Amino acid sequence: FCGNRIVSGSDDNTLKVWSAVTGECVQTLVGHTGGVWSSQMRDSIVISGSTDRTLKVWNADTGECVHTLYGHTKHQSAVTCLQFSSKFVVTSSDDGTVKLWDLKTGEFVRNLVALESGGSGGVVWRIRASNTKLVCAVGSRNGTEETKLLVLDFDVDLK
Secondary structure, three states: OEOOEEEEEOOOOEEEEEEOOOOOEEEEEEOOOOOEEEEEEEOOEEEEEEOOOOEEEEEOOOOOEEEEEOOOOOOOOOEEEEEEOOOEEEEEEOOOEEEEEEOOOOOEEEEEEEOOOEOOOEEEEEEEEOOOEEEEEEEEOOOOOOOEEEEEEOOOOOO
């Protein structure tokens, strides 16, 4: 939800941008090959994560896909959650990783979290980030990873 617009993702592989005023669909974003499990909108930027293991950056006004974030550094399983700022996109996945991407270029920056049990059951379900902290809800589908919250603090005073 952003201003007078709402974005929703679906198992039909699309996102829809809706008018919060009229309730009408004003844009359909097509390009994922799997269900869309996560999305966020800010101004005219929409970012979506999918079971197809990719992230897409969209222009909500035109419906154009600006970037697809993938390649050898992509998630190896469904994207479960995402959040973005003016510079970065943070994503989590069923593969047990949290990744950092450059919003403007679509380039992979680095892994922020990589669970030892990732790929064999460890999952990062949800993430929330501020300018200095990242909170990750982790667990597993098969008991390989204890359910817990991981908190990473990037503003630690090292006196």
